[in-house]
Amino acid sequence: MSLNPADTAFATRLSNQLPEGVLRPPEPRYLEEPRGRYRGQAGVLALPQTVEHVSVLIREANAARVPVVPYGGGTGLVGGQVMPDGPAPLVLSLERMTAIRSVFPQENVLIAEAGAILADIQTAAQGAGRLFPLSLAAEGSARIGGNLSTNAGGVNVLRYGNARDLCLGLEAVLPTGEIWQGLSRLRKDNTGYDLKNLLIGAEGTLGVITAAALKLSPIPVSQGTAFFTVKDPAAAIALLALARDHAGEAVSAFELIHRQGLDFLSDCLPQIRQPFAEAPEWSVLIELGLPRGLDPEETLAELFEAAAAAGLAGDGVIAQSGSQRQALWAVRENIPAANKAIGSVSSHDISVPVSDIPAFIERGSEVVAGLGDFRINCFGHLGDGNLHYNVFPSKGHMREEYNHLRGAVKEAVHDLVHAFGGSFSAEHGVGRMKTGDLERYGDPVRLAAMRAIKLALDPNGIMNPGAVLKTG
Amino acid sequence: MSLNPADTAFATRLSNQLPEGVLRPPEPRYLEEPRGRYRGQAGVLALPQTVEHVSVLIREANAARVPVVPYGGGTGLVGGQVMPDGPAPLVLSLERMTAIRSVFPQENVLIAEAGAILADIQTAAQGAGRLFPLSLAAEGSARIGGNLSTNAGGVNVLRYGNARDLCLGLEAVLPTGEIWQGLSRLRKDNTGYDLKNLLIGAEGTLGVITAAALKLSPIPVSQGTAFFTVKDPAAAIALLALARDHAGEAVSAFELIHRQGLDFLSDCLPQIRQPFAEAPEWSVLIELGLPRGLDPEETLAELFEAAAAAGLAGDGVIAQSGSQRQALWAVRENIPAANKAIGSVSSHDISVPVSDIPAFIERGSEVVAGLGDFRINCFGHLGDGNLHYNVFPSKGHMREEYNHLRGAVKEAVHDLVHAFGGSFSAEHGVGRMKTGDLERYGDPVRLAAMRAIKLALDPNGIMNPGAVLKTG
Known part of the structure; x- marks a missing residue:
């Protein structure tokens, strides 16, 4: 399945079948991605306006065995949108199909x-x-x-x-x-x-x-937001179950936050007002979106009372207005910016089964400590089992000092995730960055089925080669 | 891809690799299906106890190119569980894997x-x-x-x-x-x-x-059930949107009922207590499953008031107890039994986009009336766009008198469903009964992709041959 570059002859063949303006000389912005790890090649850029245009483009690419890289907003974090190796591709941006x-x-x-x-x-x-x-x-x-x-x-x-x-x-x-x-x-x-x-x-x-x-x-009729402190991740999980007993599907977000994230915020973004005078080791941000007839502050107050009675929550802050809700969310939403300012050695978009989260966090600390002197900021979508598990230099040190350990940290974290039946990519996908992880951790029977499906539907291998499944 | 029957030599090969009791002589009950349209053949029956047993069975069947028919509870309505044609299959019942x-x-x-x-x-x-x-x-x-x-x-x-x-x-x-x-x-x-x-x-x-x-x-903390009369299906759809505005995801069932069904109930099951003294042309059964803090009767009463004010509901009955809830559900649940007692000429498990339901019902009546003198009982899961669209003889006549029209009715209804972008099988599947419909109405590009996937994953075509996709 050798592929050919999107050359001038190919571009001419396309332009004969498509209206003016669909084909463009490639611009640099289509060849970059947010993390700057991959740089795409300059082949042909197409900006189709209709599905029929897309059909012509793909049909011709398939006939000529030219690789095609579909391009959306370019915001992907795993390099799925740029093809750095192989023959220069047809880059197909959907940006003019916005209806x-x-x-x-x-x-x-x-x-x-x-x-x-x-x-x-x-x-x-x-x-x-x-x-x-x-x-x-x-x-x-x-x-x-x-x-x-x-x-x-x-x-x-x-x-x-x-x-x-x-x-x-x-x-x-x-x-x-x-x-x-x-x-x-x-x-x-x-x-x-x-x-x-x-x-x-x-x-x-x-x-x-x-x-x-x-x-x-x-649209939920009303929304409520609260921060509760919990003594540990196990208490957070029990609190989630309690919240669902109280509010059913109305629990729309349930974010776990570790003191490390709040400390980073204090250091880097001191203007962000924190919910508690002293940063708790663990806390959760709870969001409810309620139907008619339920008062968000009341529901959250009842939940807090029940959680405190069950020993699940220590302290609590319940937003009493829209601006207070925003202020609580600002804490959660600015943690990534604080992380960025500190500079992680290795970041992980992982998931594990929800009830294994406490054990995973405990083992993770041990495993990472065994590799060096690090700080861990572990936070994220607890209800989905999706953690942002980010490993940072110890205080006073720079990420660059740990370059030699980055690979070992990543592998150790992913190995541990795998041992817990978790995923090395909870929401970002495989792209080109994690094809090795997929081969390492993926079920071999499923991988073989994936390759068979790919070959059945794309026998010439033109569609986004090198993404998800390694080529060659 | 010619297949071989599950013969004695094949059975012997299997029995050498599996514990006693896994292989059985075929019993008639595995060769029947509830509607009595298909009769399976007697090959080998296997009752595996572990996934490893299943693996051995399929591996050997694949090596010997023996067809395999997986068998669950046998309740399927489209003949997916029995293979009437071709070489006698290995019937693989999962009934001993119940943990x-x-x-x-x-x-x-x-x-x-x-x-x-x-x-x-x-x-x-x-x-x-x-x-x-x-x-x-x-x-x-x-x-x-x-x-x-x-x-x-x-x-x-x-x-x-x-x-x-x-x-x-x-x-x-x-x-x-x-x-x-x-x-x-x-x-x-x-x-x-x-x-x-x-x-x-x-x-x-x-x-x-x-x-x-x-x-x-x-588990919802409380449940509420009500019957509202509506003037037509369009009002029912607007009422559903209103119910969701009031109760959000708590709306757990929303069933459309036509007078024809209530009349059949009066005729065949007069002991079922009906919600209204005079059967309304159209009514809906609404079920709410509510979280803590909301009262089901109050919520339904408020919904009724709003619906009446908007001209969407005429009369209403709100259950005030568990037994009243059951009584309202009994009306809906016994309509299929009444249908059966009357005897339909043709029944259809169809779906159309929810907002097209009024137009579909109107056109359906015209189309069916054009074919003969019929009664239509159209009812079902309105919120899902899933209608049970059943066509009956006119009063005083028997279904047998209409045998010559059955095919035309089925085709006309399915053609109309297709014209509305609907599905000829909303919930029952394709099985062996609807493979012709799939070829007639299915998108050809999708069908080609399905065949390519089937060939890629099951190159010898051993798995449930003749179901979903026609063979040969």
Whole structure:
């Protein structure tokens, strides 16, 4: 399966079949990614306006065996959007396919083209009196096609699920260039294999998503936010169960926070007002989105009382206004900025089964301590079992001093995650950065099935080569 | 890809590798299905006790090119569980793999073997203070492996999703006999193609599910049930949106009922107490499952007031006790029995986009009336767009008189469903009964992809041949 570069002859063949303006000389911004680890090559850049354009582009690329790199908002963190090796690819950006094709408020469905910016979809849903709950840091520039191709997560997964769970149907171009008209708005349809979920999370290696039918939700009538201190992660997990007993699905976020994160905040962003006079070793940020008839402050106060009575919560702060809610969220939301200012030796986007989190955190501290003198900031989406497990230099030292230990730390953390039945990539995907991890930790039977599926749907291997599955 | 029968030599080869009792002479009950349309052939029957047994069985069947028919509870309605044509198969019943392997109440996860009866899983969840929300008529005999293989629906889909949405991970044996250890309890794991969702709904044609990690939910603190009359299906849909504005996700069932069903009930089951003195042309059954702090009767009364003010509801009955709730549900639950007593000419398990339901029902009446003198009972899971669209003889006539019209009615209804972007199989699957419909209505690009995936994972075509995809 040798591939050919997207050369001038190929570009000419494409331009004969497409309107002016679809093909462009490659610009540097399509060849970069946020972490600066990979640099793509300059082949041909295409900015299609319709699914038919995409079909022509992929069909010709398949005929000429030219690699295709689908490009959304470019916000991916694992190098899935740039191809540094092999023949120069056709870069296919969906940025001109941004239409919200239709909204069906009564059936909680919105149909968007793949290039629509996530925040624009949220706004369109809001305009129809509905909520599109997918929400993440890059929502102002990430595009829904990329969000689906990477099965994006974010802060509302606990209640509303991952991107996968928010999609009813897809329009997509398969690696042959054929258009799959799968833009179903149906909630129930049992007629064969689930091609939709196969494309979601495939990171552009099995085809290009061009549009999606998305699930909307009612907007919660009221919201409540609180910080509770807990004595340890086990208490946090028991508190989550208690919160769900009290408020059911209304628990929309449940974030674990360690003192290390609050200390980093004090050091780097002292203007952020902290909820407690003395930073607790462990605390949780709880968010409720409630239906009519329930008062958020009252519900949270009752929850605190029950949690305190059960020995699960020590101290608590319940927001009494919108600005207080924002202030509590600012604590959580600024931890990554503080982390960045400190500079981690190694960061990990991991998940473990929720009830194993306490044991994992304990063992993790031991394992990391065994490798050197580090500080650990472990925080994140406790309810989803998704932890940001970030390892930092000890106080007064710089990350550069630990360069020689980075590989060992990463491997030790991932080995431990694997031993707990966890994942080395909870929400960011495999991209090009973690193909080695997938080979190391992935179930070999599943990997063989993945390779067979890839070969069946993309026999020439043109779609995003080197992402997810190693080539050659 | 010619297949061989499961003959004595094959049985001997198997029995040399498996403990006594795994292989049995075939019994008639494994060769029948509830609707009596298909009769399976007698090959070899295997009752494995472990995933390793299943692995040996499939590996040997693959080597000998013997067809394998996985068998769950046998309750499927589309003939997926019996193979009437071709070489006599190995019938593989999971009925001895019934263990609830573990329950994790704090993380809302239960791990069950594929042969566990659905009702037993519900009971085990209840015992841990949790809800396993999959619920359907056959739950006393259906097995979870079959529920997942057919992506079962049922009465709680509106709130909790289909079987697919209730599964976190699978253990399965692929068509080569290899065991996929995919029994993940993770909520977030973005590491490659979604093999889980590919096996779910594949009706045993891509492998055998042997165990599943299932999602549990909190048990609602209180429940409320009401019948509201509505002037037409459009009002019912607007009422559903209003109910969600009032109660959010707490709306757990929303069933549309037509006067025809109530009339059938009066005729056939007069002992069932009806909610209204005079049967309304259209009504809806609403069920709420509420968290702490909300009173079901009060919430429903407020909803009724708002619905009446908006001109959406005429009359209403709100259950004031558990027995009144049961009485209201008995109306909905006995409609299928009344239908059966009347005897339909043609029944359809269909879905259309929710906001198209009014137009579909109107056009359906016209189309069916154009074919003859029929009565239509159209009812079902309105919130999911899933209607039971059943066509009956006119009063005083028998279904047998309409035999010559059955095919035309079915085709006309399915054509109309297809024109509305709907599905000819909302929850029952394709099985062997609807392979023709899939070829007629299925997207050709998706069908080609399905065939490519089938060939990639099951190159010898041993797994449940003739189900989902036609063979030969």
